[in-house]
Amino acid sequence: AQSVTQPDIHITVSEGASLELRCNYSYGATPYLFWYVQSPGQGLQLLLKYFSGDTLVQGIKGFEAEFKRSQSSFNLRKPSVHWSDAAEYFCAVGDSSASKIIFGSGTRLSIRP
Amino acid sequence: NAGVMQNPRHLVRRRGQEARLRCSPMKGHSHVYWYRQLPEEGLKFMVYLQKENIIDESGMPKERFSAEFPKEGPSILRIQQVVRGDSAAYFCASSPRTGRGANVLTFGAGSRLTVL
Numbered sequence: 001a002q003s004v005t006q007p008d009i010h011i012t013v014s015e016g017a018s019l020e021l022r023c024n025y026s027y028g029a030t031p032y033l034f035w036y037v038q039s040p041g042q043g044l045q046l047l048l049k050y051f052s053g054d055t056l057v058q059g060i061k062g063f064e065a066e067f068k069r070s071q072s073s074f075n076l077r078k079p080s081v082h083w084s085d086a087a088e089y090f091c092a093v094g095d096s097s098a099s100k101i102i103f104g105s106g107t108r109l110s111i112r113p
Numbered sequence: 114n115a116g117v118m119q120n121p122r123h124l125v126r127r128r129g130q131e132a133r134l135r136c137s138p139m140k141g142h143s144h145v146y147w148y149r150q151l152p153e154e155g156l157k158f159m160v161y162l163q164k165e166n167i168i169d170e171s172g173m174p175k176e177r178f179s180a181e182f183p184k185e186g187p188s189i190l191r192i193q194q195v196v197r198g199d200s201a202a203y204f205c206a207s208s209p210r211t212g213r214g215a216n217v218l219t220f221g222a223g224s225r226l227t228v229l
Contacts, residue, residue, distance in 0.1 A: 032216045034217075042223075044220040049216075099168065100158045101146070101218055103157075104155055
């Protein structure tokens with residue numbers, strides 16, 4: 001069965017510092033991988049997605065993620081965070097059958113001024 | 114393009130009452146997903162529907178919960194005889210019919226249910 005693990009519940013980084021949020025997945029075939037962001041009281045917004053091809057994918061708001069098959073990981077990165085990046089970040093996995101998309105438990109990002 | 118519309122945004126019910134949550138997908142989207150988010154938790158898949166068909170309801174509780182997506186009108190998530198544990202945010206998402214875009218979910222702003 002598909003599963004997604006986000007090992008960090010809460011991360012605090014200083015504004016301007018670099019960021020890496022971890023995501024590990026379990027899936028038998030080549031997964032479709034996603035990162036979403038949720039601001040308080042809001043729905044989820046897609047940051048980026050990986051289906052195939054180049055393992056480094058670029059997203060909106062300066063985020064990128066790298067698919068590493070050998071490590072079953074899809075970590076999210078940003079070189080320099082802004083205070084407006086404070087939010088909850090969710091990693092998700094799907095497949096080519098376009099059935100249910102499974103989400104991780106999320107990582108809350110706080111920004112230190 | 115109004116995006117995914119959910120209503121009501123906030124709903125308060127007393128124990129034993131019924132809750133109905135509605136979701137209108139984005140124009141051109143024919144797949145609808147419902148997720149539940151409990152406080153301080155992630156999103157839990159509930160059900161995946163296409164028009165007039167339930168494709169996957171493996172995340173739905175066996176009792177009191179039902180979902181539909183009729184040929185005309187919005188998708189409805191219905192919770193009968195609500196209990197306090199049903200208090201949560203319920204998110205609807207939609208996606209296109211085919212292709213890789215079928216995996217890309219567009220979310221509504223959610224419906225927050227409070228059971229007194």
